[in-house]
Amino acid sequence: MKFMIFSDASDLSKQIMTYLRGKGDFFLYTTEDRPELLSYGATKVTVLKGDQTPESLSSFLSSEFKSNGFDSIFIASSVIGRDVASYLAQSLGLKAVPEIYDVSINGSNVKTKRYGLGGKVVLEEESDAKIFTFIPGISDDNPSGGNSPSESKEIQKGRVTITAVKPKKGREVDLEKASIIVSVGRGLGKKEGIQQIEPFVKMVKGELAGSRPVCLDYKWLSEDRQVGYSGRKVKPKIYIALGISGQIQHIAGMRDSKIVIAVNKDKSAPIFQEADYGIVGDLYQVVPKIMSYL
Numbered sequence: 001m002k003f004m005i006f007s008d009a010s011d012l013s014k015q016i017m018t019y020l021r022g023k024g025d026f027f028l029y030t031t032e033d034r035p036e037l038l039s040y041g042a043t044k045v046t047v048l049k050g051d052q053t054p055e056s057l058s059s060f061l062s063s064e065f066k067s068n069g070f071d072s073i074f075i076a077s078s079v080i081g082r083d084v085a086s087y088l089a090q091s092l093g094l095k096a097v098p099e100i101y102d103v104s105i106n107g108s109n110v111k112t113k114r115y116g117l118g119g120k121v122v123l124e125e126e127s128d129a130k131i132f133t134f135i136p137g138i139s140d141d142n143p144s145g146g147n148s149p150s151e152s153k154e155i156q157k158g159r160v161t162i163t164a165v166k167p168k169k170g171r172e173v174d175l176e177k178a179s180i181i182v183s184v185g186r187g188l189g190k191k192e193g194i195q196q197i198e199p200f201v202k203m204v205k206g207e208l209a210g211s212r213p214v215c216l217d218y219k220w221l222s223e224d225r226q227v228g229y230s231g232r233k234v235k236p237k238i239y240i241a242l243g244i245s246g247q248i249q250h251i252a253g254m255r256d257s258k259i260v261i262a263v264n265k266d267k268s269a270p271i272f273q274e275a276d277y278g279i280v281g282d283l284y285q286v287v288p289k290i291m292s293y294l
Ligand SMILES: Cc1cc2nc3c(=O)[nH]c(=O)nc-3n(C[C@H](O)[C@H](O)[C@H](O)COP(=O)(O)OP(=O)(O)OC[C@H]3O[C@@H](n4cnc5c(N)ncnc54)[C@H](O)[C@@H]3O)c2cc1C
Pocket: 115, 117, 118, 119, 120, 184, 185, 186, 187, 188, 189, 210, 211, 212, 213, 214, 226, 227, 228, 229, 230, 231, 232, 242, 243, 244, 245, 246, 247, 248, 249, 250, 253, 263, 264, 265, 266, 269, 281, 282, 283, 284
């Protein structure tokens, strides 16, 4: 099998290359010029320079796909990656399966796995799709050594012109640099719970973070404190998860934490599989108890 990979994020390029290693020959096309990407076993790494709009990138990738006889296209699920996948599916007339975390290809029969219903179910699907977007966290980032040949290609400007680039509103917190993170989930139950947890966060000299429902749906915390697949990827020395169930999309953002401590009143919560230390109990009872020992 001969696979084309497109990624505009080096951490996702590394995960996809690690995942695909041993399954076929893969060629990485990336907008990131990083020498470390050459040591993941790609047959070739092509660095895409010039115009970086999804339309221009996909127009280039589409002609590469046609002229190189690739079997499938794997795309890192980023804002640009998801756009590129749609353009390619349309221009090449190929089926696409988005947001997968597992795939097995047997001739034209492809089995994929992805999450549905907000992460509550796994969809195992069979199709003849050839384009896939991969969610972050599908595998560890494991270099194989070696030095893949590389080249640069200049992408020609397409129909879309970027007229201005405005910086996003500054972040409230730099969670990526925090060495202790106290992260709260829906189990907090109410917005006022934040004030009850803050003294504990201060006591352990940590930063406050949250799961997606807390940051995005209920807005108990700002969006830049969301940890997970669609939030921040953090790697603190200690990650304390309070009332977080541990769905894969949350784990994708904190699995590199050194020590994970979880408090959850449900002893079968998946977060305990990630945790080094687990406390089964009500966070509103457990947290004051821990504080009384500190
Ligand atoms: C495309 C996509 C992207 C996503 N990206 C993200 C992301 O970046 N980050 C993210 O977090 N999620 C993300 N999600 C959502 C994810 O699937 C889960 O829905 C979410 O992580 C669940 O958040 P939670 O653990 O806070 O809530 P729940 O799953 O509802 O878990 C709450 C937990 O609290 C426990 N609990 C309740 N009360 C207490 C108490 N008093 N004391 C102790 N424990 C208690 C319960 O037992 C339960 O385990 C994404 C989903 C999709 C589809």
